[in-house]
Amino acid sequence: MVKIKRKVEMTHEEYAKYLIDKFGIASYERELIDNNIFDAPMEFEQTFTLKSMRKDDDPVIERSFKGVVIEVEEEITEDTVFKHMIEVREGLTGHMTWENATIDSEKDNSSQEFHAYIDGKYELIWRNGKLVE
Structure with missing residues (x-):
């Protein structure tokens, strides 16, 4: 299959999902945040660690108004514009x-x-x- 590289703009959330989908999760941690406020709703900090990747696989990030712009490689299909x-x-x-x-x-x-x-x-x-x- 022929592959092409193109620049894609995405939000930080979309970028996190892209990395998880591409590399997978090695570990996950969830920690309760103590705000020292009586009757405050419980808040958690969640941390995902990606599986190991080669340095060449780590995308170069450009900042944008929406979030980030990265270059992705994808296979050409008959629906590729x-x-x-x-x-x-x-x-x-x-x-x-x-x-x-x-x-x-x-x-x-x-x-x-x-x-x-x-x-x-x-x-x-x-x-x-x-x-x-």
Whole structure:
């Protein structure tokens, strides 16, 4: 499968969930916080420790208004949205160009190939009815 990297903006909560989903939890601790206030509701501090990861797997974080921006690597599917895509069709001299489109939304019986603009160049991602390996 072809993989692409893209920048994703997420809240701190979404980022924590992303890390837990990607690496898993090694341990979990829960501690009662004593506020020294009579009849105060109980509050807990919860700590999750992630499983070990390689230094290269730790994403570089950019701060944003919403929370953080990280670069994620994901497999291409026919539902992946590409900013620029070229389609080669059977019986057509030349090609069709698409912006902000998916393979699934643009393919039909005459579609032969799709090329997507990835990292500064067009790459073949779909041919003869299926994604390329």
